[in-house]
Structure formats: C-alpha cells, structure tokens
Amino acid sequence: MAKLQKSAHADDAPLEYGTDVAPDGASIDQGLLQDFMGMYLRRAYEVAYEDFRRRLGKDAMQPGYFTILTLIVRNPRISQTQIGAASARDKSSVTKALRAMEDAGLIQRLRSGSDRRIHLSVATEEGIAMQKQMEIKAADHVKALHDAIGPDRYEAFLTTMKDMIRTLEETAVAKDAKL
Amino acid sequence: MAKLQKSAHADDAPLEYGTDVAPDGASIDQGLLQDFMGMYLRRAYEVAYEDFRRRLGKDAMQPGYFTILTLIVRNPRISQTQIGAASARDKSSVTKALRAMEDAGLIQRLRSGSDRRIHLSVATEEGIAMQKQMEIKAADHVKALHDAIGPDRYEAFLTTMKDMIRTLEETAVAKDAKL
DNA sequence: TATTGTTATACTCTATAACTATA
DNA sequence: TATAGTTATAGAGTATAACAATA
Secondary structure (H helix, E strand, O other), X not given: OOOOOOOOOOOOOOEEOOOOOOOOHHHOOOHHHHHOHHHHHHHHHHHHHHHHHHHHOOOOOOHHHHHXXXXXXXXXXXXXXXXXXXXXXXXXXXXXXXXXXXHOOOEEEEEOOOOOOOEEEEEOHHXXXXXXXXXXXXXXXXXXXXXXHOHHXXXXXXXXXXXXXHHHHHHHHHHHHHO | OOXXXXXXXXXXXXXXXOOOOOOOHHXXXXXXHHXXXXXXXXXXXXXXXXXXXXXXXXXOOOHHHHHHHHHHHHXXXXXXXXXXXXXXOOHHHHHHHHHHHHHOOOXXXXXXXXXXXXXXXXXXXXXXXXHXXXXXXXXXXXXXXXXXXXXXXXXHHHHHHHHHHHHHHHHHHHHHHHO
16 A cells, blocks of 8 residues: 555645545445344444434424333333333433433432332323324334335344344343453 | 323322232333334344444444445445445435544545546455455454344345335335425 | 442534535 | 435433532
C-alpha cells in the first residue's frame, strides 16, 4: 500500500491522494459482514422499535415503558425488584421509569405492610386505560412483524430467539462466575 | 379496586396498603408480553452485543466499530456516505467513529482527487491488524450464536431476520413518504 | 449482614440542525 | 441548489456506586 501521511484532523486538511473513487453503494464488499448476525440483531431491534414507536404516536409512553406498564397492570402490587427481573433492567432504571409513570398519573406506589422495604406498584384507572390503548397499538405492531416474517415462520423465529437469549444469558452468568 | 392516595414522591413517603405481597418472580403474569417480539428483539440484541463485547476484551474497539472498520478494510477508499449507507448510520455518527479510529491510528482519511467534497478512508497496517484480530473474536462470537441457535436453525433464523428488516425498512419509507 | 429502593452521575450510541466547502 | 462532511448539542436508554431504610 502506498505511504500515507497522517492527517491530524484538528489542524490539517486530509491529504489529497489520486483520482480513484470508492465503489458505489451497490457494490460495497461486506465480506463476512454479510453473515455477521450481530449487525442484523441490532438492525432488527432498531426497525422493530421504530415501527412500534411510530404506531404508538406521541400520546403514549415510549415503547420501553409498555413492558413495565403491562407488568404492573397484569400483576397489581408487583415489587420493583420483580419488575427489574421480569424486564431485565437494573433497579435504578426501574425506579426512573416508575417515577415517570407516577408523574404521568399512570401508576401509584405503595409500601408492603409486611416488609416495609418493598415498594409495590399498581396501575391507576388512567394507567389501565393507557395500557389498553398501547396494547392495541402493540397488536398492530405484532401483526406488522407477523406479516413481514410470514405466518409460517413467525413461531419458529420467536422460539429460536428465546432459546438464543436463554443460552447466551447462561453463558454470561457462567463467565462472570469464573472471574 | 380500593381507593389509593397519590404518593408525591418528592415529598411524602409512599402510602401503606395492607399486607398482601406481589407474586414472586416465577409466577409473574407476562400476559401478551410472553409473545411480544419487541421485547425479545431488544433482549437478543443486548445479549449478543454483550457476548461480542466480552470476547473482544478491552484491547479492541467497541463492537459497533467492527462493522465500520471491516467495511474500510474490505473497501479501501470508501467514502463516508457509503459507510453510512452500508451500516445504516447517519453521517454525523460516521464522522465520530472515523475520528476515533483515526486518533487510534487505525485508519487514515484522504480527499478524493476528482471530487474534493468526498473523504475516503483507508485502513493503516495497524487498522488491518486490528480488524483481523477482531474478526477472529467475531468468528468465536458467531460460533457461540451458532451453538446457541443450533446449526439446523441458524441459516433460517438469519434469513428471516434479514427479510424482516427489509420489509420494515420499506414500510417505514412508505410511511415517511405519506407525511 | 443482606436486601429494597433512591439518587447522583456518567456512559454508550445515536440523531438533528446549522454550518462550511465544494460541486 | 445540491451534496459531503463537520460540529455542537441533545436525547434516549441504560448502568454503577454510594447511600438510607429496613430486615
């Protein structure tokens, strides 16, 4: 490869270098990226998130809160530790989400009478209504995914993904234990 | 449902409320969340990202930069617009990534002789070495995914995911066009 | 001592918008 | 006018660590 001078971006302009042009978009060599699942997992998450967010519109909570609100509606008096475990989020993240939902009047938090460390969450009427409304949008979203994937492949895809998550979670735990 | 007073978190302590306890982790009712793919797509991305990051260790670039570095190694003199298109990232995100890689001595940026607006990227020897090293870790990572998913399901899973991404991207474009 | 939750803080990844320069 | 890239800024979403209250 030809020798190149370093371009110190803070000071110099990039160095000129011949007249070749890079290949256009259609002919980019992605090499092993073509099958690099990490990239597709990221992208799949992104496009699905975007789809759900667009369907929810601006009158609903953000997509990420749907999970927590649904957990609370379906499990009145759920604790924050339980919410964290069920949604794979740190307790500090749960606190922040619950704070926002409480401020929005969607939930209320109580203390357990039997163990005063525990904060229980229940949905308000507004929270229940919001959850129902979001669930309708979620159903549309799931239908879009269903159509995109194809009915014949949907179940297998979901099952495979769950298996993958479980296995990698176990691997991670095993590795952490070795440290 | 019983009447509950609002707890203004900034001032009051949460209200006490009886002695019931929420169900324990094993018995959480996830309702439709059980099949809410959005949650699994997020989680799948997270666990895969974590796995790759752990395999890369701290001597490599972060997982997200592997894609860009690989694109540059395999497509010398690729432009930033092309990198953005191939990695589904905004040009400002690409600039930031390239800046970091240039500072780390992994790439150099040049200007096209034929169109001086275009900045071309090429990998340095160090960049090529880094990419090779990361590619080895990426192969380990892919193998872990392969094992987690099962060889018989791997290809179908990847294909389905690509189809899903493409379809949802098209849907998004179509919706944007309607605005 | 261990657990539940809160808070302050910070990190990662990313995009938007206004800009410069080039075409 | 349009395009390539830069910069300043912001914002989502999340976690870490130190902490108070309670067990």
